[in-house]
Amino acid sequence: MIAPANAPPRLTAESLTRSFEGRRVVDDVSFSVPAGQVACLLGPSGCGKSTTLRLIAGVDMQDSGRILVDGKLVCDTTFRVPPERRAIGLMFQDFALFPHLSVAENVAFGLTGGYAANRARVDELLERVRMTAHLGSYPHALSGGEQQRIALARALAPRPRIMLMDEPFSGLDERLRDGIRDETLALMKEEGTAVLLVTHEPEEAMRMADQILLMRDGRIVQQGAPYNLYNAPADREAAAFFSDIN
Numbered sequence: 001m002i003a004p005a006n007a008p009p010r011l012t013a014e015s016l017t018r019s020f021e022g023r024r025v026v027d028d029v030s031f032s033v034p035a036g037q038v039a040c041l042l043g044p045s046g047c048g049k050s051t052t053l054r055l056i057a058g059v060d061m062q063d064s065g066r067i068l069v070d071g072k073l074v075c076d077t078t079f080r081v082p083p084e085r086r087a088i089g090l091m092f093q094d095f096a097l098f099p100h101l102s103v104a105e106n107v108a109f110g111l112t113g114g115y116a117a118n119r120a121r122v123d124e125l126l127e128r129v130r131m132t133a134h135l136g137s138y139p140h141a142l143s144g145g146e147q148q149r150i151a152l153a154r155a156l157a158p159r160p161r162i163m164l165m166d167e168p169f170s171g172l173d174e175r176l177r178d179g180i181r182d183e184t185l186a187l188m189k190e191e192g193t194a195v196l197l198v199t200h201e202p203e204e205a206m207r208m209a210d211q212i213l214l215m216r217d218g219r220i221v222q223q224g225a226p227y228n229l230y231n232a233p234a235d236r237e238a239a240a241f242f243s244d245i246n
């Protein structure tokens, strides 16, 4: 899906700042993600990636700065669209399935009419996450990695305009991980979702991103296409971050 040339970016973050106990954890962060593109927020543990996502999701609020979706303001310091009305999908590490619902019902949860009315969509997603055989199972009968794959399918099901993903593929079985990752991101690109994907793995960002946002100590120290960061890192630390990739 290709957005019209004059369309505003699907997601825009403008000068977001958030402090905890006087320390700036997110410090003047600005970027934008067009529809159908993947931006990777890449940086070491503790640099402020999850906090940035929480601001955009609306589950935490910035001290200053603005968030826009399709050019429309969703949050500044005086105005705030609640999280459930932002058409944003979330795939965080602390996902939880509904224990009383089957796999199919969990995936269909956000869809009007449940599984009965959305078979094709649910079946397609279960195939992408390699869980077709578990359609009628209940969460307690699944491994942690399998539950995570169901949570991923559930987040994708309503075709959110924006998907925020916090290390959604870490913890998955290595044999399956790359296939699930490549296929689910390809699906979101086809559907015009703007994806903000948090990772601390440079290889994952190099492979999946249209744009890398390299973060350190709350600030974005460099942003651009993967090959630009790889070929022309902003400084020594950025270079070291990419040096292990072959």
Ligand code: ADP
Pocket: 020, 021, 025, 043, 044, 045, 046, 047, 048, 049, 050, 051, 052
């Ligand atoms: P990352 O996701 O990049 O590992 P986080 O955004 O989770 O980093 O955290 C960035 C920093 O902010 C860390 O030092 C963390 O301890 C701190 N932090 C995050 N949330 C809170 C909070 N609610 N209260 C106090 N400090 C926090």
Ligand code: MG
Pocket: 049, 050, 051, 166
């Ligand atoms: Mg984090």
